[in-house]
Amino acid sequence: MDTVARLPFYCVIIPLVASFCMPVLARWKKEFCAPLATLTTGIVFILTLVIANHVIQGIPISYSVAGWDPPWGIEIVVDSLSSIMIILISGISMLILIYSFTAIKHELERIVTGWYYTAFLLCLSGMIGLVISNDIFNMYVLIEITGISACALVAAKGTRLSTEAALKYLLLATIGSGFILFGIGFIYMITGHLNIFFIAEELALVRDSYPILIWTTLSFFVVGFGVKAALFPLHLWLPDAHSSAPSPSSAVLSSLVVKVYIIAFLKILFIAFGLEIFHETFIRHLIIVLAVIAMLSGSFFAFVQIELKRRLAYSTVAQIGYVFLGIGLGTPWGLAAAMLHIIVHAFMKTCLFLCAGAIAYKTGRKHVNEFTGMGYLMPITMGAFTVAAFSMVGIPLFGGFISKYGLALGSLEANLPLLILAIILSSLLNATYYFPIIGQAYFSQEEESENGHGKRRFQRDQIPNSMLVPIVIVALGIIYLGIFPGTVLHFINQTVTALL
Amino acid sequence: MHDYATRVVFRYMLLFVLLYGVYVVMHGHISPGGGFSGGMLIGLGLLLYILIFGQLWDTRFRQMILDSAIIFVGIGGILEVLKFIIPHEHGPIGVPGTLFSVGIISVSNFGIGILVASTILGVYYMISEED
Amino acid sequence: MDLELILLNFPYFVSIILFSMGTLIVLTQPNLVKKVIGINIMETSIFLFFIAVGNAHGGIPPIFDPQFPDALYVNPLPSVLMLTGIVVSFSVTAFALALIVKLYIYYGTISAPNFMKLK
DSSP: OHHHHHHHHHHHHHHHHHHHHHHHHHHHOGGGHHHHHHHHHHHHHHHHHHHHHHHTTTOOEEEEGGGOOTTTSOEEEEOHHHHHHHHHHHHHHHHHHHHHHHHHHHHSOGGGHHHHHHHHHHHHHHHHHHHHBOBHHHHHHHHHHHHHHHHHHHHTTOSHHHHHHHHHHHHHHHHHHHHHHHHHHHHHHHHSOOBHHHHHHHHHHHGGGOHHHHHHHHHHHHHHHHHHHTOGGGOTHHHHHHHHSOHHHHHHIIIIIHHHHHHHHHIIIIIIIHHHHHHHSTHHHHHHHHHHHHHHHHHHHHHHOOBHHHHHHHHHHHHHHHHHHHHHHOSHHHHHHHHHHHHHHHHHHHHHHHHHHHHHHHHOOOBGGGOTTHHHHSHHHHHHHHHHHHHHHTOTTSHHHHHHHHHHHHHHHTTOTHHHHHHHHHHHHHHHHHHHHHHHHHHOOTTHHHHSSSSOOOOOOOSOHHHHHHHHHHHHHHHHHHHOOHHHHHHHHHHHHHHO | OOOHHHHHHHHHHHHHHHHHHHHHHHTTTTSSOOHHHHHHHHHHHHHHHHHHHGGGSOHHHHHHHHHHHHHHHHHHHHHHHHHHHSOOTTOOOOOTTOTTTTTHHHHHHHHHHHHHHHHHHHHHHHHHTOO | OOHHHHHHTHHHHHHHHHHHHHHHHHHHOSBHHHHHHHHHHHHHHHHHHHHHHHOOTTOBOSOOOTTOTTOOBOOOHHHHHHHHHHHHHHHHHHHHHHHHHHHHHHHSOOBGGGTOOOO
16 A cells, blocks of 8 residues: 555656756657656556555555645645546547657757656656646646647747747746636635645635635635636637647647646635535636636637647637536536546547547648548548548547536436537537538549649558558547546546545 | 956955854854755855956866855755754754754755755856856 | 834835836836846835735744743745745846847947837
8 A cells, every 4th residue: 555655646747857858868768768758657657556456445545645644744645537538638648749759850950859858757757747636836837837838839849930839839838827826825724724625614704804814815716717728718829839830749638738727726626615605606607607608719719720730729618618517617527528528638639639639740731721632542541531531520429429418417407408409500610610621521423634644542641650550549539538437437427426 | 347446345255254154154043044045145245246246267177166156055955955864853952052952953954054045056157158 | 004013014015115116117117227226126025025024923943942842933935925926037137138138239229219110
């Protein structure tokens, strides 16, 4: 038991130490950086599997860092939600790192390779730490580590647009974390504790003495985490940052980085503040209204874009709306659907961005109206793209369907049946901007004269295996989540029963 | 900064700035002070030295300073992380005036000092290498 | 509002005003370096807030002295936390300045409206 209790801490420390070895290693031998980073992530992935195997029996792991017990020291708690999130984070990161073996050489200058892996591993360790930490100030520090290294991932490309996007991201993200830090200050002022469990105990006692201060604190947290997680009116940094970054960075930013902030928000909202405050205050309605606007307008803005990666980035804004809708509903099915959507969307967006990167790698096409005949030129990549797009729209047998179905059930439970209309409308909008791409790729007739021969034949994708394998694995993962969601739902149900 | 006055004054001041930095680092664990503020003093002292005299050095030497700064950040970081990896329950309170009386904390304190000083140098070099 | 209440909670008011000013500067100033200064003002206001939370009226520095075992100490924890906050603020500033240097090389200006257009 003692050994297992220490493992979550090593999940944070190992990438942290490895990240500082990268620039030194890059001076000596640049080729070793990518395998070493992948190896590190693989070790972390195995550790997370061991942890999850332990947590699934129903006992959360808790560990006091450096032997200082909770009220003073930093406590690490891995419950079922955290365990599945750390598996997701390390697994997806490992796939993206395998993908970036060749993609990084193509997209980045040679001199920044070592620093790219530094930023990536720092981001990984920040995300894992944020999910498992139980101390809100420690959470703030890890939020900043994740945020700054995510900015570095965007800026790594070094072009005009990406530098600009990175600066915008950095400024807005710092405002967001300023709001979060102020909220933490308010909590410390009210309760005198920084550990989430102790805050919950203390808040239950003194809640009635500070009604207005608690409202203020909650609004500060909603604004702060809203900026960080790109909730609709605060999403302005996201499209630029996600579309101008190199493809592996876009994938990790869009699928993981914005999600870990939501997990942290979930922990503060449901564990520290507790359900009673959540149901009494206006916060629930605020979140639902913002989420519905995000779902509709994010999809609408995505529909307008003609650059593929910008379209995918705006689509992320809409999907974040789904997750926040599930949190705002606050019913068992709503929360379960929100968590499931976090996981499924991580798979879908990784797949879409990696496919977009692969297509740009092979053909150099970046706009949505240039996809003629792509289904024959790169059948496996385009097949994975189709799977992810179908899942995004919410067609049964794919992962996205189950989370949308859960959201609909959740809105029925919360007695707000009109929200189902919003979900259906947003799904239809999703269909209007994904289906034309797929249709053009498979059924367009225009390119025959260019090719020289009348009948088009399937040919093998001419991209390296290190790019092809992660795409296929992620696409299979989407289908697996759509057909056998049982294992994941088991973890999620444990969390939901613990939270509600 | 090819200013005669700055050069002459700082030539005598540098030693005291660094000495004060080391003093603050060494007293961090039992009295006011600490690795961060001491490391900041050392780093800023070195930075000031480089700003005043460093224009004469060639790029190869600058690159070497940057490399060693990165390595020292790593060493300092590992020393600091030791504090979290080795559980030290409720260690000794410490005796004023004795350096290693608080066990692992004093080692970490040196680590933080090294880390902060070399971070400042590294950041300066990284920004100035851009153009 | 009670004047005495305001005087007692003076640091909190100052920190809220500074926080709003900083946020306003970041969002409205066209000059990028001024934006970075705005971020620094914002974060400094938060440090002030934390240290005001930790203060005790008439407290002494928290160094344990065996002669006065039950003296009133100032809470050291917020100050220690703010040390971390200062490090974070330092790294954000350094990174932002590095990006601004790079943008200056590309555009020849550090005024935001010249290149940050709505897309």
